[in-house]
Amino acid sequence: MVNSPLLDALAWVAIAGFFGAVVFQWRGGTDLARQLAAGSWLVFGLFWLTMVPYYYLDAQSPIQTVLALAALPLCVYTGYLLYSGRESLLLLSKAVAIMGLIYLPAETIPFVRQWLIETTAMQAHFVMDLLGHAPGLSEGANGYQSRFDFDPDETVTGRTTYIVLACTGLGSMAIFGGLIASVSAPLKRKLSAFALAIGVIWFLNLLRNVFIALASPYGWFQFDWLVSFMTTYMGAQPDRVSFLVAHNYVAQSLSVVALVGITFLVVRILPEVLAPLEEVLFVLSGTEYDLFEALGHEEARPDATGDREQ
Template identity: 30%
Template sequence: MLIVLWISISLMLLSAILPGKNGSKRIIGAIGWGIFSIHWLQQPLHYIAIEDYVNVALTVAMSIFCMLIAHTMYVEHTRKYTSMKRHIDITYMATNAIAIGSVFYFPFAEIPSLKEWLIGTVTNNIMWTLSSLELSAYRTGNMITYNGHTVEIILGCTAIESIALFMGLIASVNAPIKKLLAAFVVSVPVIYILNIIRDVFVVVAYGEMWFGPNSFEIAHHMIAKAGSGVALFVIAYMVMRILPEILELIDGLWDMTTEQMHNLKKKVLGNN
């Protein structure tokens, strides 16, 4: 249900924008994370229906992770201490990152007019690039046909997930504006441009049948995905060099998760 998603995002965003570091910020954030976990817990049924068990595991894991964040923020609220005793407040920063990233992603994912606009914009950019390369292709809606082979441009072809992720991480860091802008420049525009190149590669590889009858699968599922993974790794490295607080956030979340799981294990074994 979308109402669950929007309530959770609204609460986390409210927690992010409230001034200071008072207890109400933590309790609002904790409730937001708790409801966000319910959103993810609703997803496995869909993936079970289509027999996508990898995403079943991922969504269940995401739900558990959200519950752990919610529990940590609630404990911090009641005990009046900051998470992990680090230089940055892990749960605040994670809440800000998720709230801001969600604001950039879910409107495009859930509002049809925005989704169509984004897909249309990316399709236009792909067509412009093909034209610049003097490759003759034609477009029907969000379908691009080249050499008689048609590729459909969907939301996953826009890189909005990666863009939203980096926007959330960058905006969650308390750093000088110059460093934030530098991190933005080496990530968001670069991701968008590389994604257009990736999409053009898939269209041309499929149209030219570079890899035989399975050209689309090889170009899209193997080469393009591998290339995207390498590119995102390099971009993430560059961003963390500029904003090392992001690495501290990741490290802190790992420590928090392992500590919470260890405590849960002790309680379960203790009860037995």
């Protein structure tokens, strides 16, 4: 993730606005909460729009570029729905506020970011060591001990990788942390769902980092036809093809599948998270969905009487 004072400011303004909306709603000012949340969604959309050049030019990630481009109209539409009276979207706004509170300190506070990155790098290196690869760690371009120090003369591509904040899995953890914390449910089930989500994300992210760290230097995807295609049509450097395929296509595609699977597991423990997910589906499709009925969790609907252990 690119570090920029403008990006940090936009993110913090949006998250602060979402939290302000939560406070206004709690104090009974629902109309003011909707208006503040609506404006915050607009700022949030601008934040993602400013990320498009990074995803397209630097990261060369088609998936992230498309998602960042889609974020602005979706955020504007969400803000419009809120301003027009869709009060139920305040729950989704609350979830995003908590997601930001989990993620932004790591993005903007140097010592938190350093600890997360270096710890993630050490864990990935430990697994590679178990697999018979022990390149050592050195300073990456971010200034942290996060670079897997493969000898370029002993690898296929002569390249290596280093861990950045996006490699820590914190983004996915923040998504589930926000969803889980935003809903009303017994604390025991919320903690169980959170522990399950974080544990699975951590394990899969560790495997992901090891996969990319080995695929890049050892050229697991340096097929002639693929190198020709990527360099001709995608603007890739020839020796960077294995990294781009492993990171931007294989790992990111599997990450989407993993998020869906983790969501299914979380819903089994904490079906209350279906409420903000219904709002996401409405924004995406314009259609009302009753996920509680479809998945057989009608007892957990927000307007049900009381929260009880299932």
